[in-house]
Structures are given as C-alpha cells and as structure tokens.
Amino acid sequence: xxxxxxxxxxxxxxxxxxxxxxxxxxxxxxxxxxxxxxxxxxxxxxxxxxxxxxxxxxxxxxxxxxxxxxxxxxxxxxxxxxxxxxxxxxxxxxxxxxxxxxxxxxxxxxxxxxxxxxxxxxxxxxxxxxxxxxxxxxxxxxxxxxxxxxxxxxxxxxxxxxxxxxxxxx
Numbered sequence: 001x002x003x004x005x006x007x008x009x010x011x012x013x014x015x016x017x018x019x020x021x022x023x024x025x026x027x028x029x030x031x032x033x034x035x036x037x038x039x040x041x042x043x044x045x046x047x048x049x050x051x052x053x054x055x056x057x058x059x060x061x062x063x064x065x066x067x068x069x070x071x072x073x074x075x076x077x078x079x080x081x082x083x084x085x086x087x088x089x090x091x092x093x094x095x096x097x098x099x100x101x102x103x104x105x106x107x108x109x110x111x112x113x114x115x116x117x118x119x120x121x122x123x124x125x126x127x128x129x130x131x132x133x134x135x136x137x138x139x140x141x142x143x144x145x146x147x148x149x150x151x152x153x154x155x156x157x158x159x160x161x162x163x164x165x166x167x168x169x170x
Contacts, residue, residue: 003068003091003170005034006061008054008077010097014040019074019096019152022160030167032070037061039077048104054080062088070170072163075099075126075150082111090114092170094163097124097150100131109135116141117166119159121148 005027007020015021015036027034042053058080062069068091073081078098085093092115101108120132122145129145136143144162146155 001067002032003070004065005032005070005072006058006065006081007034007036008058008071008073008081009036009039010073010075010077011043012040013043013074013077014038017074018156019159020072020077022156023072023094023163026160026164026167030164032167035061043076048102051076051080051102051105055083058084059087062090070094070167072096073098074152079109082109083107085112085114086110092116092166094119094166096152096159097121097127098132098135099127100135111139111141113139115166115170117162118143119152119155119162120145121150121152121155122146123148124150126150 007023009017009020015038020036024034039054042050070092071081071085071090072094074096078095095118097120118136122129148154
C-alpha cells in the first residue's frame, strides 16, 4: 500500500505555494493520495507559540490518515513535519529548507529515524546551511544542497524530480 502524503507549506504561505503544488502534482502522477493542510489562519497571528497549533493541526491530519504516511514540508512546514514524525508512524520525510531552531520556541527540529531527504539552499538567508549539514550528518539522512536561497525558487523542478525519486525508492 502506498503511503498517504501530507504536504505542509511554510510560514506566510498557503497550500497553493509553488513547491507544495509541484510536489502534489508529482504525488498525483505517481498514484499517491495526498493533502495540503492550510495553516494560513494560524500564521496570521504571527506568534511563536502558534507553532504548537500548527503541530496539533498536522498531528490531527496525520492521525486521520488511513494506512502508511509520508510527511513533506517546506520551512516551518518541514519543522512541524519532523516533530510530528515523532508522534505518529511515518514511512518517510521530505524536509525543504528546515529550520533547526526557532527563536523563542523551546524545541529544536527532531525527526523519526525513517528515510529522510533534506533539500536546502547554500545561500539560505534565514537558516544557515552549516546548521542543516550538522543536523543531517548527526542523523545520517540524505542532504542535497543547492545553489539557492531559502525559498528554493530556482530549484522547484529539481525538488520535484528528487521527490519523485524518493517516492519510487520507498
């Protein structure tokens, strides 16, 4: 049975964001069920404690999914996907531009020991690449560093292709 995929957008973004839309198309083409929760109502408040509300929303969607699960996230969506993977069984993770720590928030990024692909920009203006390298190395997860900034705008097609490879390998 193929895993159900939950794609979580970044802060101040939406389920129609470029990357999650491209990845949803890949999932669709490969016959995976998927959903894109909307966190924009939570993000509107702009409070660091709202991360817990994002986690709770993703956790609820993950618990409601039937069968195996794969979590995918961009930036804040990657952060919450990693943390939720510790609470519900997942078969894999794709984390794009994941923050390792968030100022004012007590927890750092952590994730279940499952197949994980991380894609991050060398020139990420918000999350230093060195932090992500250290995090990925400590967990022995696949890390792809690209010549891009935080939004990975120049690598949307690349990320979609990497996601297709990741899904085929599961």
